Amino acid sequence: MKFKVNSSELMRGLSAVNGAVPNKATLPILETILFESDDGQLKLTATDLEISIIENIEGDIDEDGAVAIPAKRLLDTLRQLPDIPIHFEIDEDFSVHFHTDKGNYKLAGEDPDEFPELPDLDSGTELETDRNAILNAISKTLFAVSNDDLRPAMMGVYFEIGTDESRFVATDGHRLVRYTRDDLTADEEIDFIIPDKALNLVKKTLEDEECHVHVTDEHARFKSGNTVVITRLINEQYPNYESVIPKENDKVMTVSKEQMLSTVKRVSIFSSSTTRQVRLQIKPDKLTISAEDIDMNSEATETLNCDYDDEEMEIGFNAKYLSDVLDNVGGDEVYFEFSSPNRAGIVKPTEESDNEQLLMLVMPVMLNSYG
Numbered sequence: 082m083k084f085k086v087n088s089s090e091l092m093r094g095l096s097a098v099n100g101a102v103p104n105k106a107t108l109p110i111l112e113t114i115l116f117e118s119d120d121g122q123l124k125l126t127a128t129d130l131e132i133s134i135i136e137n138i139e140g141d142i143d144e145d146g147a148v149a150i151p152a153k154r155l156l157d158t159l160r161q162l163p164d165i166p167i168h169f170e171i172d173e174d175f176s177v178h179f180h181t182d183k184g185n186y187k188l189a190g191e192d193p194d195e196f197p198e199l200p201d202l203d204s205g206t207e208l209e210t211d212r213n214a215i216l217n218a219i220s221k222t223l224f225a226v227s228n229d230d231l232r233p234a235m236m237g238v239y240f241e242i243g244t245d246e247s248r249f250v251a252t253d254g255h256r257l258v259r260y261t262r263d264d265l266t267a268d269e270e271i272d273f274i275i276p277d278k279a280l281n282l283v284k285k286t287l288e289d290e291e292c293h294v295h296v297t298d299e300h301a302r303f304k305s306g307n308t309v310v311i312t313r314l315i316n317e318q319y320p321n322y323e324s325v326i327p328k329e330n331d332k333v334m335t336v337s338k339e340q341m342l343s344t345v346k347r348v349s350i351f352s353s354s355t356t357r358q359v360r361l362q363i364k365p366d367k368l369t370i371s372a373e374d375i376d377m378n379s380e381a382t383e384t385l386n387c388d389y390d391d392e393e394m395e396i397g398f399n400a401k402y403l404s405d406v407l408d409n410v411g412g413d414e415v416y417f418e419f420s421s422p423n424r425a426g427i428v429k430p431t432e433e434s435d436n437e438q439l440l441m442l443v444m445p446v447m448l449n450s451y452g
Contacts, residue, residue, distance in 0.1 A: 082116070082118065082144055082145065082146025082147065082148055082169070082170075082171040083142075083143035083144035083146075083168075083169065083170050083171070084118065084123060084140050084141060084142045084143060084144075084168075084169050085140060085141040085143070085166055085167065085168050085169070086123060086138065086139070086140035086141070086166070086167055086169070087139075087164060087165070087166055087167070088159055088162045088163070088164055088165055088166070088167050088181070089164040090138050090139055090140070091123075091138065091140075091159060091167065092156075092159045092160070093138065094123070094125045094136045094137075094138035095114060095125065095152070095155065095156055095159065096156075097125075097134065097136040097286050097308055098114055098125050098126065098127040098134040098135070098136050099114070099127060099152055099156060100127075100132075100134060100281075100282045100285065100286070101127040101128050101129055101132045101133055101134040101282065102114065102127045102129065102152045102153075103129040106129070109191070110149060110191055110195045110196055110197070111128065111129060111130070111197075112151060112152060112153070113127075113149035113150055113151055113152060113190075113191050113196070114126065114127045114149070114150055114152045114155070115127070115147065115148075115149050115193055115196045116147060116148050116149070116150055116193075117146075117147040117193070118142045118145040118146060118147070119137065121142055122137045122138065122139060122140060122142075123137070123138050123139075123140040123142070124136075124137050125137075125138065126196070126199070127152065128196075128197055128199065130197060131276070131278075131279075131312065131313045132276075132278065132279050132282060132310070132311070132312045132313070133199050133200075133309075133310070133311040133312075134282065134286065134308070134309065134310050134311075135199075135308070135309040135311075136286075136307055136308050136309075137307040138307070146171060147193035148171045148175050148177060148190040148191070148193055149175075149190060149191035149192070149193050149195065149196050150177055150188060150190050150191075151188060151189070151190075151191075154188060155188065158186060162181065162183065165181050165182060165183070166181065167179050167180070167181050168180050168181075171190060175189075175190035175191060175192055175193075176188075176189060176190060177189070177190040199311060200297075200299065200300045200311060200313075202295050202297055202300060202302050202311070204297060205295050205296050205297035205298075206242075206267050206268070206269060206271050206295070206296045206297075207267065207268075207293070207294070207295055208242060208265065208266070208267050208293075208294035208295075208296065209265065209266055209267065210264070210265040210292055210294055211290055211291060211292050212287050212288075212289060212290050212291065212292040212305055213290075214262055214264055214265045214292075215265070215283070215287065215292050215294070215303070216284060216287065217260075217262070217437070218238075218249040218260055218262065218265065219238065219249075219280045219283065219284050220284070220409075221249070221258060221260040221409060221411075221439060222238045222249050222250065222251035222258045222260055223238065223251065223277060223280055223281065223284070224251075224258075224405055224408075224409055225251040225252055225253055225256050225257060225258045225405070225441075226238060226251045226253065226277040227252065227253035227254065228253070229253070229254075232254075233315060233317050234274060234315060234317035234318060234319050234320065235251075235252060235253060235254070235319075235320070236276060236277060236315065237251075237274040237275050237276045237277055237279075237280070237315045238250070238251045238274070238275055238277070238280055239251070239272065239273075239274050239319040239322075240271075240272060240273050240274070240275060241272045242265070242266065242267045242270065242271045242272065242296075243266060243267075243270050244266055244267065244268065244269065244270060245263060245266065246261055246262065246263040246266065247261070247262055247263075247265045247266060247267075248260065248261050249261075249262075250319070250322050252320070252322060254444070255399065255402045255443070255444050256402045256405065256406055256441065256442060256443045256444065257322060257325065257326070257425075257441065257442040258409070258439070258440070258441050258442075259322065259326070259439075259440045259441075259442075260437070260438070260439050260440075261437065261438040261439075261440075262436055262437050263436050263437075264436045271296060272319070273296055273301065273314045274314060274315035274317060274319055275301055275312060275314060275315070276312060276313075276315055279301075279310065279312035282310055283303050283310050286305075286308045286310060287303065287305040287306075287308060287310075288305060288306045288307075288308060289305040289306030289307075289308075291305060291306075292304070292305045293305070296314075298314075299313060299314060299316070300312065300313055300314060301314060325425065325442070326425070326427070326440070326442060327418075327420050327424050327425055327427065329420060330418035330419055330420045330427060331391070331420065332363075332389075332391045332392075332394060332418070332419040332420065333389070333391070333416070333417065333418055333419075334363055334368070334387050334388065334389040334416075334417040334419070335387065335388040335389075335414055335415070335416050335417075335431060336368055336385065336386075336387040336388070336414065336415060336417070337385070337386075337413065337414055337415075338407055338410060338412060338413060338414060338415040339413070340385050341368070341370075341385065341407060341415065342404060342407040342408060344370050344383045344385055345359060345370060345400055345403055345404050345407065346400075346404055347381065347383065348370050348371060348372045348381045348382070348383055348400075349372055349400030349401075349404070350372075350381070351372045351373065351374060351379045351380055351381035352372035352373070352374055352400055353372075353373070353374045353375070353376070354374070356399070356446065357399050357400045357401055358372065358397050358398070358399065358400070358446050358448070359371070359372045359397065359398055359399075359400045359403065360372065360395060360396075360397050360448060361395065361396050361397070361398065362393070362394075362395050363387070363389055363393065363394050363395070363396075363419075364389070364393045365389055365390050365391075365393075366386060366387060366388065366389060366390070367384060367385075367386065367387065367389075368384065368385050368386075368387040368389070369382060369383070369384045370382070370383050370384075370385075371383075372400070394419060394421075394422060395422060395448060396419065396422045396426065396445050396448075397422070397445055397446045397447065397448040398426070398443055398444075398445060398446060399443075399446055402443050402444070403443055406428050406441045406443050407428070409441070410428055410429070410430050410439065410441060411430050411439070412430035412431055412432050412433075413431075413432075414430075414431040414432075415428055415429070415430065415431065416428070416429045416430065416431050422445060422448070423445060423447075424445070425442045425443065425444050425445065426442070426443050426445065427440060427441070427442055428440075428441040428442070428443065429441070
């Protein structure tokens with residue numbers, strides 16, 4: 082195999098697929114990136130057996146072929162090179178020789194036949210979507226995914242695809258996000274769970290406005306421009322998330338998102354390092370946020386304006402979970418719905434585009450007796 086490629090173009094392609102190269106591989110071949118000639122282009126593939134990424138880049142192919150090249154050493158070399166042409170030549174024993182006008186280099190490559198085969202996705206369901214719809218669905222939900230190995234179903238985002246609208250759900254048991262879009266649909270109803278690592282890679286690598294999503298019983302494939310991400314699905318039953326969303330919430334509060342977020346972050350500095358509890362005291366047109374750490378003899382209280390005309394109530398939240406929800410809700414103002422201090426608070430943006438709806442939920446914590 083012989084080819085020439087610009088170092089910056091090769092670096093771009095390798096960076097795109099390198100997210101699928103495992104840090105500690107169980108098999109040495111997984112530490113490589115597969116190079117193949119493909120219709121006058123270079124096709125780069127990396128996999129950790131759960132997630133695979135494919136990237137096509139421009140290159141001058143003098144002699145077709147394939148080789149698996151160690152990812153780390155090649156990437157480390159490219160990071161030290163300026164934007165110059167690199168000439169590659171692969172021997173029959175898969176030794177990789179490459180040279181620039183700066184010098185000559187040699188790596189021990191691997192037999193491409195040893196590289197794992199990618200999943201067959203000939204059958205399955207196609208989703209109608211574009212890059213922005215997918216990226217919004219990922220961005221709005223990913224922060225709430227659980228990292229608890231004992232609850233594997235919650236370690237990904239639940240895609241509930243319908244014919245008229247679709248829902249994307251994430252929860253870790255402390256907060257929940259349900260994001261709905263009516264411009265991302267399929268010809269038949271389908272639901273599946275995609276791991277958070279795969280969605281992080283999709284978020285980083287999708288570069289073209291068009292995005293094609295293909296789903297089978299075991300895998301999902303995202304294709305955008307020259308990039309393809311294939312991931313194994315989480316084969317678990319997602320919990321009944323609708324059952325934890327309070328339906329009758331008669332207390333409604335509207336408040337500036339940025340003011341409340343910055344207040345929660347400041348006040349929480351004075352909260353207990355164990356519970357991270359902040360207390361919300363809600364009165365007509367006034368929201369008081371306070372925290373206390375008895376062990377450290379510290380406390381803080383701030384008051385800000387809000388729009389609220391119901392009876393006074395107090396509710397406690399974990400400051401981190403409340404901050405995460407506020408940070409991801411979008412818009413200038415945020416809309417809270419409450420029913421009682423021991424039931425979840427619902428958070429929504431006050432303004433949304435016509436084709437999307439966002440509902441966030443944060444579970445309360447039992448208030449301490451101070452105050």
